[in-house]
Amino acid sequence: MKLKNIKLTIIGFGEIGRGFARVLLEKKRFIEREYEVDLKVVAVCEIGGSIIDEDGIDLEKALKLAENKELRKHENWTSMKALDVIKKVKSDTVLELTPSDIKSGQPGLKHIKESLMKGMHVVTSNKAPLALKFSELQKIANSNKVKLEYEATVGGALPIINLRKHALQINKIESIHGILNGTSNYVLTKMAEEGVTMDVALKEAQEIGIAEADPGYDIKGIDTGAKVAILANSLMDMNVSFNDIEITGIKDITPEAIELAKKHNCVIKLIGDVNRLEVSPRLIPINHPLNVSGAMNAIMINADIAKNITIVGHGAGGIETASSLLSDILDIIS
Amino acid sequence: MKVDMKLQLRDVPGSLLRALEPVSVHGGNIVSVLHSREDGGRVSVQISFKIKDQSSLDLIKRELRKQNIRLSEILLEGKRYYSKKTLSFILIGHVIDTDIRGTIDKINDVGLVSDIDVIMPSPEKRSSVMMNIDIDNRKIKKLNRLINEICKEKKFLVIRSLEG
Ligand SMILES: NC(=O)c1ccc[n+]([C@@H]2O[C@H](COP(=O)([O-])OP(=O)(O)OC[C@H]3O[C@@H](n4cnc5c(N)ncnc54)[C@H](OP(=O)(O)O)[C@@H]3O)[C@@H](O)[C@H]2O)c1
Numbered sequence: 322m323k324l325k326n327i328k329l330t331i332i333g334f335g336e337i338g339r340g341f342a343r344v345l346l347e348k349k350r351f352i353e354r355e356y357e358v359d360l361k362v363v364a365v366c367e368i369g370g371s372i373i374d375e376d377g378i379d380l381e382k383a384l385k386l387a388e389n390k391e392l393r394k395h396e397n398w399t400s401m402k403a404l405d406v407i408k409k410v411k412s413d414t415v416l417e418l419t420p421s422d423i424k425s426g427q428p429g430l431k432h433i434k435e436s437l438m439k440g441m442h443v444v445t446s447n448k449a450p451l452a453l454k455f456s457e458l459q460k461i462a463n464s465n466k467v468k469l470e471y472e473a474t475v476g477g478a479l480p481i482i483n484l485r486k487h488a489l490q491i492n493k494i495e496s497i498h499g500i501l502n503g504t505s506n507y508v509l510t511k512m513a514e515e516g517v518t519m520d521v522a523l524k525e526a527q528e529i530g531i532a533e534a535d536p537g538y539d540i541k542g543i544d545t546g547a548k549v550a551i552l553a554n555s556l557m558d559m560n561v562s563f564n565d566i567e568i569t570g571i572k573d574i575t576p577e578a579i580e581l582a583k584k585h586n587c588v589i590k591l592i593g594d595v596n597r598l599e600v601s602p603r604l605i606p607i608n609h610p611l612n613v614s615g616a617m618n619a620i621m622i623n624a625d626i627a628k629n630i631t632i633v634g635h636g637a638g639g640i641e642t643a644s645s646l647l648s649d650i651l652d653i654i655s
Numbered sequence: 656m657k658v659d660m661k662l663q664l665r666d667v668p669g670s671l672l673r674a675l676e677p678v679s680v681h682g683g684n685i686v687s688v689l690h691s692r693e694d695g696g697r698v699s700v701q702i703s704f705k706i707k708d709q710s711s712l713d714l715i716k717r718e719l720r721k722q723n724i725r726l727s728e729i730l731l732e733g734k735r736y737y738s739k740k741t742l743s744f745i746l747i748g749h750v751i752d753t754d755i756r757g758t759i760d761k762i763n764d765v766g767l768v769s770d771i772d773v774i775m776p777s778p779e780k781r782s783s784v785m786m787n788i789d790i791d792n793r794k795i796k797k798l799n800r801l802i803n804e805i806c807k808e809k810k811f812l813v814i815r816s817l818e819g
Contacts, residue, residue, distance in 0.1 A: 498817065569812070574812070574814070577774035577775075577776055577782070577783040580774060581745060581783050581785045582814075585743065585772070587743065589814055601815070602814045603815055603817050604744075604814050605816070
């Protein structure tokens, strides 16, 4: 069987980049057999430089070096920055997996634009560029006849964008409500189940590696807001940006409010409400499908024909999110 | 489904018949009609009928309203029926000592605060207050605007229910 070569560039080799590389190794045989392609990573870009090998990088080795923060010891390491790699190394699809800066959208924005303009497809987990410039980026993709796919930006492993695209084509989506941030959901769950204060719950989330050292993005609702902006554009055809979303986080929620909710058979959850372009804590009944605990994410959509559908799953994690990234890549190929 | 409806009609010929018409037009099967003359040229009528579903009841109600007929009470399967919702809210802040009576009065201009539950950890700390508000479906937006205003003025955080 002759395999078609598909070249990939990975920009950002952190939790998501490395998770993707691991899953690619694990599923290599399966992908070859089912899709008759050989997915070759030809460049891995980090903040200080890149490794480049047009014949395909040995991912096992790259992963080992990256784990010890020694990527620069790779024999193919160069100080070439991501933007130059995009300009100089031809690949079929660029994976943009750098951190999300919701103010500027950088560095993802320039990486995505440049890749699309160079005629390469882009698959990304980076919310900020899409939450800020959704329609502009889609236009650039269209005029260059390439695709920009972003399943991983919302709900990690949850297949929400593709659910709409491949299974709910004829539906008009009437509303979307979601628990889109694992850290805040973990904190609210802990407070409700164990009666602890927010600080204690947050500390615990950091200890077990769910929350970042600076969990402000999660607790203030900014991360959820970025996802609401993407869903509004993508599933409800609203031409909006992150700055149109009204955001109230969870930091002012008192243990007493959580106790009151519980007494009345409810829970408090941080909900992204796409119709209203709003992120805010909401009261939901205990038996409601969106009442998921811990770091889980859940998205409930109401469509005119299919009616209510709720999906629940892992909204984060390098390995889990790779499921969405690979789904986008394989979608582009076929 | 069994419906008991109390109406107030004007005591003029034909008014009872006009009131019964929407019921039968929308598939209501009338079981009994009781009426009694009251002071001031009014007749109070109690109609019991059976219908297939709640949406027929809503159609009947709409028709009666169009005719300016006052519905004083509707029981569906023996329970009070509203095209109203009860929405729950939690207010967090200094809810008690920023004139909670005034807050409730304002809300009662739009809906009806039908239940209230308070946790007040200590006077200087923020309290958390859960309210159930009965509200006409058509006034939900107005209620939300009002609650936003109150929260802004009195520096409360509001937690709405999902449908609120
Ligand atoms: N973690 C999740 O579960 C998850 C789930 C869904 C979506 N996402 C999104 O996916 C993206 C990546 O997340 P992550 O958790 O993998 O973050 P991460 O662990 O911080 O990794 C980001 C990587 O990008 C590198 N980087 C930063 N600036 C760069 C530049 N200009 N050029 C090339 N590389 C650069 C970083 O290098 P340094 O470490 O040297 O700075 C780091 O290796 C983020 O946008 C995040 O919001 C994450």
